[in-house]
Structure formats: C-alpha cells, structure tokens
Amino acid sequence: MELKEHFTGKIFNLISETADELGLECYVVGGYVRDIFLNRPSKDIDVVVVGSGIEIAEAFGKKLGRGAHVSVFKNFGTAQVKYHDVEVEFVGARKESYSHDSRKPVVENGTLEDDQNRRDFTINALAVCLNKARFGELVDPFGGLDDLKERTIRTPLDPDITFSDDPLRMMRCIRFATQLNFFIEDETFEALERNRERIKIISRERIADELNKILLSPVPSKGFVDLDRCGLLELIFPELVALQGVEVRNGRGHKDNFYHTLEVVDNIAKVTDNLWLRWATLLHDIGKPRTKRWDARAGWTFHNHNFIGEKMIPEIFRKMKLPMNEKMKYVQKLVGLHMRPIVIADEEVTDSAVRRLLFEAGDDIDDLMLLCEADITSKNEVRKQRFLDNFKLVRQKLKDLEEKDRIRNFQPPVDGAEIMKVFNLQPCREIGSLKSSIKDAILDGVIPNEHDAAFEFMLKKAKQMGLEPVGQ
Secondary structure, eight states, X not given: OOGGGGGOSHHHHHHHHHHHHHTOEEEXXXXXXXXXXXXXXXXXXXXXXXXXXXXXXXXXXXXXXXXXXXXXXXXXXXXXXXXXXEEEEEEEOEEEEOOTTOSOOEEEEOOHHHHHHTSSSXXXXXXXXXXXXXXXXXXXXXXXXXXXXXXXXXXSSOHHHHHHHOTHHHHHHHHHHHHHTOEEOHHHHHHHHHHGGGGGGSOHHHXXXXXXXXXXXXXXXXXXXXXXXXXXXXXXXXXXXXXXXXXXXXXXXXXXXXHHHHHHHHHHHTTOOOHHHHHHHHTTTXXXXXXXXXXXXXXXXXXXXXXXXXXXXXXHHHXXXXXXXXXXXXXXXXXXXXXXXXXXXXXXXXXXXXXXXXXXXXXXXXXXXXXHHHTOOOSOHHHHHHHHHHHXXXXXXXXXXXXXXXXXXXXXXXXXXXXXXXXXXXXXHHHHHHHHHHHHHHHTTSSOSSHHHHHHHHHHHHHHTTOOOTTO
16 A cells, blocks of 8 residues: 555645654654554544654644644643644654553653554554655554454553553453454453453543443444453443343243343444434343343243333443433433333234324334334244334334324323313312323324313313313
C-alpha cells in the first residue's frame, strides 16, 4: 500500500510544513493509521510530536486561518485543533510510569519509541511520519501490520504490565476484538485472566462506556463471551453471569438463559443500532434467576420474570452509572412488557388485547415488537415460524386498530376536569373510577374512542354509582 496517498490534502500538508519549520519530528499515530489498513473512515487524527505538541498545534492553527479552533490543555501537554468536521489532537511524545493504585501515570518527555511502547495494542502503535524527508514512512516496531493482517489483538510489551498499569485496557482489548472481529492472542488473553481484579480501580463510567461500545458492535455476544471467559464479567456485571447454567430435575432442564440472551442481542443487532433497545434486549430476562421455580407438572417456570426484571433495572443502571432518566425508563418499560406480544401471539389475537398493548407501549410499540421477534430463538423451526406468523398478525392488528381507534399515546376523550364539572365534585376516588371505566370500555371495544360516546357511557356508569349530573 502506498501510504502517501492517504495523507494528501490541506490538513496533512500544513502539519508537515509546520513541523519542518519548527524543526520537530511529527507522526500520525494510532487509530487513524490502523483504520487506513482496515478501510474504515476516520476523522479523528492523533499526532505525536517529539517536542512540544502545543507549540505545533498553535502554529498549525494559525496556518489554517479562519475556521480553525485551537484548544490547549496545558496540564496534559496536549492541544486540539478543530477545522470544519476534522479534529486533530497534538501531543508531545512521552513515556509513562504508574503507581499500583491508580491508572494516572507519571509522564515525562520521551522519544517516538517511548511513545509507541506505552500504547495499548500493536495495531494502535502504528505511526506514519509527516516530515517532508520521510513523508508517508510507516514506523511499526511491534509488527502491528502483521497483527492487522492476522486479525490479532496483542499488547506491544508484556501484557501483565500493560493491563496492570491501566486496567481499562482490559475492557478496550475485548472491545476492539468485538468491534473488529479480531482474536485475542493467547498470552494477552491469559494476562486478562490474571489481572482481572485490577478492574476494581476503574470508574464505573469508563467501564459502562466500553460496555456500550461492545453492545453497539455488529456481533455483541463475542465481547460478552470473552468478558465471561476471562472472569471480568463476574466483577462488572454479576447479574448477567447469574443467568448462566442449566439445572435438570426429573430429566427436565431449561435453556441456558445467558446464551439465550446473547443470541437475542445478536438478533436485535442485525436490525437496529439503538443502544437503549440493545440494553433492553440484554436485560430482558435479567429477572429469571430470581423467579426460577420447579413445578412437578409444568417443569421449570420463571413466572413474572419480566416484572422482577423491570424492578431490577434502576439498581443496575445506578451501579453502572448509566443514565437514570427517560432512557432507563424506556429500558424498564420494554423489559416489563416483553412477554405481552408473545402471550398474544401464542393465543388468539383479540382486538382488546392488542388495544391494551398499544395503550401501554405507546410510541415504543415498534421497538417492543423488534425485541419480541428477536427473542424467538427456538430450535424447533415449526414453532419458530408459528410465532413469526402470529407476530405478523399482531403487527397488522396494531396497524389497523391504531388507524381506527387512535390508541397510541391515548388521552381519554372525557377527562377528570370534565367529570368534576358535570358532577360538581372535588378530587376523589369516584373520578378515578369513572376515568378507568371509560378507558377500559374503549380498549375493550365497547365504545369508540370519541367524546360523545364516552360521555354517554360516563353518565350510565355514574348513575350506577349513585352520581347525578348537577343542574339536570
């Protein structure tokens, strides 16, 4: 590959010019170089300077002129230049040393070799020189290019030191292997197992960030299986590990809910990039270990696992430092409702059941249906096809009833304020009871979703409760 071709254009020409004018060695390093060989687009450019990264960034920003925005981070010895949709990060080459209880290193100025030594993986230690005399020359001291060809994740130096120094690299190791569909080299994987306890010094936010990236990968199960194999999953996500295993009694077993969950996550990954729908899928059966019971007639049961799972989610999100806002509520809602379409599809698809599902799911109904379709992992092809066919019926019913009855985000045609006015009531139990009766009558198809029909129905119900309209 002729690397020079990938470094044409204004940005690289000006960096090269600036570096030569200041007499500084200058290299593009890391992800940008790696992604050239992987044919992946990348806009974030990391530049290592043997000398002051800030000095070169400021001079480069001036050369770019209007539209360039330079941010200097003196404490870190770095600077960032934003120009239109391109970001260039400049840093001085450095060597690092770590203390055992922190992933924050003591930093000293260093050579390019020092800087490449401190990189996490060989595929991220590739550097390309931008100085005119050596423009486009690849510096690859650890065989990163061969590892890219062989689809291998490996650390440049001793993996025990690499992971012990900065344990977040263990999560990054598995994340890169998952995103790129690479293999983790044996010695590197064994170091993951040996150093797993070190993950405890890493903040939950950083771990969650890596988990999100694993979940957003094309085949997320690969990452979760690797996390489990090296023992990290038990430390960062014990609730997921609790799904593992199959218990057999009287010759009757149940499926391994851990591997079932991963299969469902891979299924959903084929149809959506919605991170929170992927989280809902990962957590859809999280309540099963707490609800597992043996019944002599029915065998193993997991009654109400969806409701128990829904209740577990705030604690999981809090512990993982995931957002405690409408995203968490969305995940809760889908976990709580995920059995409903399956129950409907397994029985006769009645208008009433579909209306109620639409009422409770609201705008999230389409996501819920995607989750439920992904959840069909039966090895019995006939059974699987029956469910999929029934889901088609449910989807069609949802469409027809939505057009006819406008149930999604349903607002009752007669509200509490109108009931209070008609009967001259203060807030009381009777108002809630009447509203509930109107809602049920509409959802059950007794009356249409219209004001006059609902008003007439309300008057009849009120009469049975001994309420008469005022002034009539």
